Amino acid sequence: MPVTVTRTTITTTSSSGPGFPTTVGSARALTQPLGLLRLLQLISTCVAFSLVASVGAWTGAMGNWSMFTWCFCFAVTLIILIVELGGLQARFPLSWRNFPITYACYAALFCLSASIIYPTTYVQFLSHGRSRDHAIAATTFSCIACVAYATEVAWTRARPGEITGYMATVPGLLKVLETFVACVIFAFISNPYLYQHQPALEWCVAVYSICFILAAVAILLNLGDCTNMLPIPFPSFLSGLALLSVLFYATALIIWPLYQFNEKYHGQPWRSMDVSCGNRHTYYVCPWDRRLAVAILTAINLLAYVADLVYSARLVFVRA
Known part of the structure; x- marks a missing residue:
C-alpha cells in the first residue's frame, strides 16, 4: 500500500500491523508553509466577517451571501487545522487525500465571488463613514483569503507522476x-x-x-x-x-x-x-x-x- 507524506503531517507504519499508517499530530503543522498559509486563511476570513458584523454592513441576499462565505470558510479552515494539529486524519469521515484541496478550491471560488459581489452591489452605495471603511477593509481581507486559498490549491494539486487523490x-x-x-x-x-x-x-x-x-x-x-x-x-x-x-x-x-x-x-x-x-x-x-x-x-x-x-x-x- 502506498504511503503518503503530506506537507503538514508525518506518516509512519504502526506496530499493530504492516501497511496500516498512523498519522502523528504535531504543532509543527502550523509552522510549515501550508500551515502558515491556512493560518492566513483563518485570520483573513475572521477579520472580514468581524469587520462587517461590527457595523452591520450587510443587507439583502448579496450581503448575506458574502457574510455566509466568510463565516463558512473560517469554520471549515479551523476544523482542518484542528484535524492537522491532532493527527486525526484517519478518523476524519471523508478522504483526507481529497477533502482539503476540494475545500480549498471551493473556498477560493467562494471568496472570489464575495470579493466581487460585495463591493459592486453594496459597498459602492454606502455613504462615507465608519460602515463604508469597515466594508472596504472587509473586501480587502476577502481578496487576501481568496489568494491564500488559490495558493493552497496550486501547492497541493497533483504533479505528473505523483500518486494522489482524484480531486487534486x-x-x-x-x-x-x-x-x-x-x-x-x-x-x-x-x-x-x-x-x-x-x-x-x-x-x-x-x-x-x-x-x-x-x-x-x-x-x-x-x-x-x-x-x-x-x-x-x-x-x-x-x-x-x-x-x-x-x-x-x-x-x-x-x-x-x-x-x-x-x-x-x-x-x-x-x-x-x-x-x-x-x-x-x-x-x-x-x-x-x-x-x-x-x-x-x-x-x-x-x-x-x-x-x-x-x-x-x-x-x-x-x-x-
Whole structure:
C-alpha cells in the first residue's frame, strides 16, 4: 500500500500491523508553509466577517451571501487545522487525500465571488463613514483569503507522476468549478418568472440541475472513497458524465440566449426594455442582468465541461 507524506503531517507504519499508517499530530503543522498559509486563511476570513458584523454592513441576499462565505470558510479552515494539529486524519469521515484541496478550491471560488459581489452591489452605495471603511477593509481581507486559498490549491494539486487523490487532479478541480458555477446559476434563476413562461427555458433549468447532480455525485464518490462501488470503471464513468454534460450544456447555450434576448421569442435584447432595471439602487440584481449572467455562466461551464471531457478521455486511453 502506498504511503503518503503530506506537507503538514508525518506518516509512519504502526506496530499493530504492516501497511496500516498512523498519522502523528504535531504543532509543527502550523509552522510549515501550508500551515502558515491556512493560518492566513483563518485570520483573513475572521477579520472580514468581524469587520462587517461590527457595523452591520450587510443587507439583502448579496450581503448575506458574502457574510455566509466568510463565516463558512473560517469554520471549515479551523476544523482542518484542528484535524492537522491532532493527527486525526484517519478518523476524519471523508478522504483526507481529497477533502482539503476540494475545500480549498471551493473556498477560493467562494471568496472570489464575495470579493466581487460585495463591493459592486453594496459597498459602492454606502455613504462615507465608519460602515463604508469597515466594508472596504472587509473586501480587502476577502481578496487576501481568496489568494491564500488559490495558493493552497496550486501547492497541493497533483504533479505528473505523483500518486494522489482524484480531486487534486485537473479533472477533479474542474468538477469543483462546474458545481460552483451551477450553484451561482441557481442563485440567478431563483425567481421562476425567468423561465416558467417557456418550456425551452425549463429544459435549460433541467440541464443545469442534472449536470450539477452528476458532478456532485462524482465529487462525493471521491470524498467518500466509494468509487469502487460503481458497476463500471470510474474513468469510464467520468468520461460518460463529461460527454453527456457537454451535449446538454451546448443545447442550453443556444436555447437560453435565444429565448431570453430574441424579440421573436418574446425576449428582451436590450436592458432598457426591462422596466425593473432602473438606475435606482436596490440590493438585488434585476431580471435582465440575471438573464445575461446565466448566459455567460452557461458558456463558462460549457468550456469547463469540454476541458473535463478532454482530460477524462485522455485518462481512459492511458489506462487502456
